[in-house]
Amino acid sequence: MSTLVIGLHRGKLELKQFFRQRESVVFTLFFPIMLMFIFGSIFKNSIAPGVTFSQYFIAGMIASGLVNSGFQQLAITIPMERDFGTLKRLRGTPMPPLSYFIGKLVVVAVSITIQVALLMGFGKLFFHLHMPTSSDKWLRLVWLILLGSICSTVLGIAFSAVPKSGRGASAVVSPIVIILQFFSGVFFVFTDLPSWMQQFAALFPLKWLTQGMRSVFLPDTFAVKEATGTWESGRILIILLAWAVAGTVLAIKTFRWSNK
Amino acid sequence: MSAAISISGATKSYDEKCVLQGIDLEIQSGEIFAILGPNGAGKTTLVEILEGYRERDSGQVTVLGIDPSSASLEWRNRIGIVLQNASDAGDLTVTEVVENFAHYYTNAKPPAKVIDQVGLSDKAGSKVNTLSGGQRRRLDVALGIIGSPEILFLDEPTTGFDPEARREFWGLIRGLREEGTTILLTTHYLDEAEELADRVAVLVDGRIKEVARPSELGGRNSKGARITWSDGSGDHFEESATPTEFLRKLSVQFEGEIPNLQIKRPTLEDIYLEMIEGRA
Structure with missing residues (x-):
């Protein structure tokens, strides 16, 4: 049985577990909408002709949804799975570790796809957001979600080696995610941030994901307001691919099955 | 095998x-x-x-x-x-x-x-x-x-x-x-x-x-057995490495059944406790 097939079976099982934890499902899927509502209600001004803050903000919300449902979720729940003995049991079977990773990726990808659909539907209904205007942009949205899910998943798995136990994991992971969100232009207009912040954020994939999402949701005329005056789609693709590969290698190298 | x-x-x-x-x-x-x-x-x-x-x-x-x-x-x-x-x-x-x-x-x-x-x-x-x-x-x-x-x-x-x-x-x-x-x-x-x-x-x-x-x-199988029984004067016991032999002799003292007769070999628990008690 191939690694991929077993991985998809794991994905099916993990999806069932995900959807059966009601509170967590509601929170994960509706939190971005809540934030969108709050920020959209506070900042009613336009940041450029025809570009409301909400229109700018949805890009950040989708990108940070990727970080939350992948990196943050996994870096917290995998140490818990170690505590519960889930991983010890899996280690004792012929399941390839990569199949376990694929199972996680399935959940992240499904969860983010639902979040994006909800955000876009909600945004269109209540904040009159514009949907992507060309098939090019829709295609970009798809590969951004896919690559973003992979990066977020593998980096979450890699980071899960850091917390000593499930109980302390959230305290270690959450601050990192929040700081990264501020630095990457999720909550504010990126180019308004101090340049050292911008440069620091450029080291991590979230900044590039957010920028990519802006290129999907904002008019092309807005590109001149980006740091380099263009959307840098090609560069974003390369950087995210590099993070996906590096993250996968890192995840395989650092993955721990048990709390020593 | x-x-x-x-x-x-x-x-x-x-x-x-x-x-x-x-x-x-x-x-x-x-x-x-x-x-x-x-x-x-x-x-x-x-x-x-x-x-x-x-x-x-x-x-x-x-x-x-x-x-x-x-x-x-x-x-x-x-x-x-x-x-x-x-x-x-x-x-x-x-x-x-x-x-x-x-x-x-x-x-x-x-x-x-x-x-x-x-x-x-x-x-x-x-x-x-x-x-x-x-x-x-x-x-x-x-x-x-x-x-x-x-x-x-x-x-x-x-x-x-x-x-x-x-x-x-x-x-x-x-x-x-x-x-x-x-x-x-x-x-x-x-x-x-x-x-x-x-x-x-x-x-x-x-x-x-x-x-x-x-x-x-x-050595549980070769260890002695403990035989207990009663008669008019009270309860008795005997540790014997050859219980069958002992029983043969004992039985002639009684007309019929030997009252309260029991023969016990050491249980696995007895042996086990003996073995682990020896540890420091």
Whole structure:
């Protein structure tokens, strides 16, 4: 049985577990909408002709949804799975570790796809957001979600080696995610941030994901307001691919099955 | 018969503490082998080395001819492990979990059959977090045997079972032996070892004190018996290495039945306690 097939079976099982934890499902899927509502209600001004803050903000919300449902979720729940003995049991079977990773990726990808659909539907209904205007942009949205899910998943798995136990994991992971969100232009207009912040954020994939999402949701005329005056789609693709590969290698190298 | 598990000179220390001080052991294929020992004797460490969870410090270990410390997924495909305390998968049903694990193995048994075999058919559609402790252990066993393992490791499988559940569980283990599975179990319960095991090893302070059939451990079969009886003057007893001979003589003093006659050999528990009391 191939690694991929077993991985998809794991994905099916993990999806069932995900959807059966009601509170967590509601929170994960509706939190971005809540934030969108709050920020959209506070900042009613336009940041450029025809570009409301909400229109700018949805890009950040989708990108940070990727970080939350992948990196943050996994870096917290995998140490818990170690505590519960889930991983010890899996280690004792012929399941390839990569199949376990694929199972996680399935959940992240499904969860983010639902979040994006909800955000876009909600945004269109209540904040009159514009949907992507060309098939090019829709295609970009798809590969951004896919690559973003992979990066977020593998980096979450890699980071899960850091917390000593499930109980302390959230305290270690959450601050990192929040700081990264501020630095990457999720909550504010990126180019308004101090340049050292911008440069620091450029080291991590979230900044590039957010920028990519802006290129999907904002008019092309807005590109001149980006740091380099263009959307840098090609560069974003390369950087995210590099993070996906590096993250996968890192995840395989650092993955721990048990709390020593 | 060939050796399913072969251990020679295995040692393991944590920090300064030496947990295993040179273990030598051969377990034959098709055998049910029990490791007995008090808490902290090193049972779990030894079993986890065999399962590939822990690395030994020195010595040679092979399980199915392969060193578990460098074992591949192909090797894992041939063994089954029943964990001592896992509490995962609460939101899934019994069938969902067992079916999922079946996908990991190349020679998996039909999930419904395994669920039936461990006596969980009534609970097949129930969520794992609604199972009782004993039912959870049955699920653990189902996950251990789903891949038709050649060797099954059971670490204290019946801890927390009521007597009836333990008897049923023993039946399940005997059934697996009939399929040819080699079974290695650790246990605190001497009646369990006596009931199930072909041979037992007593592990005390990281050393194997003895390996024997349960009926022969500690010279149990050749040890004297204690004969007790009563007559008009009260209760009497006699320790004898030749109880039959003694009884023959005793019987001539009575016209019919000897009142309150009992002949007792030392139980496995008596022998075991004697063996572990000698430790420092």
